[in-house]
Amino acid sequence: MTKEHMFIIGSSFREERHEFYSAAMSELPEELRFRAANAVEQLKAAVAEYKNVTYANSLGSESMVLTDLIWREVPQIEVFSIDTGRLYPETYELIERIQHKYGRKLHVYYPQGAKVEGWVAQNGINGFRNGLDERRSCCHIRKIEPFQRALQGKAAWVTGIRKGQSASRALSAPVEWDAAYGLHKISPLLDWSEKDIWTYIRKLRLPYNSLHDTGFPSIGCAPCTRAVQHGEDERAGRWWWERAESRECGLHPRRQLPVAVLATTDL
Numbered sequence: 395m396t397k398e399h400m401f402i403i404g405s406s407f408r409e410e411r412h413e414f415y416s417a418a419m420s421e422l423p424e425e426l427r428f429r430a431a432n433a434v435e436q437l438k439a440a441v442a443e444y445k446n447v448t449y450a451n452s453l454g455s456e457s458m459v460l461t462d463l464i465w466r467e468v469p470q471i472e473v474f475s476i477d478t479g480r481l482y483p484e485t486y487e488l489i490e491r492i493q494h495k496y497g498r499k500l501h502v503y504y505p506q507g508a509k510v511e512g513w514v515a516q517n518g519i520n521g522f523r524n525g526l527d528e529r530r531s532c533c534h535i536r537k538i539e540p541f542q543r544a545l546q547g548k549a550a551w552v553t554g555i556r557k558g559q560s561a562s563r564a565l566s567a568p569v570e571w572d573a574a575y576g577l578h579k580i581s582p583l584l585d586w587s588e589k590d591i592w593t594y595i596r597k598l599r600l601p602y603n604s605l606h607d608t609g610f611p612s613i614g615c616a617p618c619t620r621a622v623q624h625g626e627d628e629r630a631g632r633w634w635w636e637r638a639e640s641r642e643c644g645l646h647p648r649r650q651l652p653v654a655v656l657a658t659t660d661l
């Protein structure tokens with residue numbers, strides 16, 4: 395096959411994808427089209443304001459939407475993920491599928507090997523189940539330290555959190571100063587519902603983690619995530635052996651909630 399043939403085939407493939415994308419977008423409910431356009435505007439505004447913006451792709455369902463919006467519309471934003479070393483095989487498959495679909499690479503950050511070795515020697519391979527301190531120190535080594543490295547030199551980071559995910563996240567704003575990491579935090583999907591996310595994924599035929607089809611609304615490390623029962627909180631499958639108020643990995647620290655809120659939620 396000549397280079398000219400390959401160019402023609404490549405061009406028609408891109409055009410076909412563009413045609414599919416335009417048609418799929420036009421089939422979205424008007425309100426969701428508006429939300430998607432609004433999210434893109436927030437991302438563009440973040441790049442204009444802060445220049446050096448990165449997106450922490452958690453590989454969950456919201457991440458599929460944000461990755462699509464960023465790689466199509468605001469490709470200046472770097473997209474990164476963290477491989478803790480304890481992810482589900484389905485999650486590694488998903489990384490492959492995303493990269494193949496968009497022809498781009500996620501920047502994958504890893505924990506420091508010596509730190510992981512030291513922690514396992516001291517606590518055991520699954521020592522995070524022994525107590526909150528052990529769990530938090532494991533999350534610190536495998537998630538937070540690589541996350542901090544990923545944010546170094548950045549002025550803002552993008553997150554896919556939604557208000558409907560928890561009482562704590564319901565208090566978030568689209569743009570916040572993230573004092574914990576010393577940069578701005580942009581949350582363009584705050585007002586999206588879970589239904590919005592899945593309508594967008596299905597209409598645009600985005601890749602997603604197959605575990606979502608078996609009762610996993612939220613997917614993290616394999617030993618610390620399980621499927622939830624119908625009607626349970628979306629995050630009930632994370633660190634289920636702990637009290638509900640401690641179930642964050644530290645990337646999105648919980649706010650102090652009023653007593654009334656604490657009394658009426660599972661936090």
Ligand code: SF4
Pocket residue numbers: 478480522529530532533534536537614615617618643
């Ligand atoms: S989610 Fe579990 S395995 Fe993953 S970093 Fe945290 S404690 Fe460790």
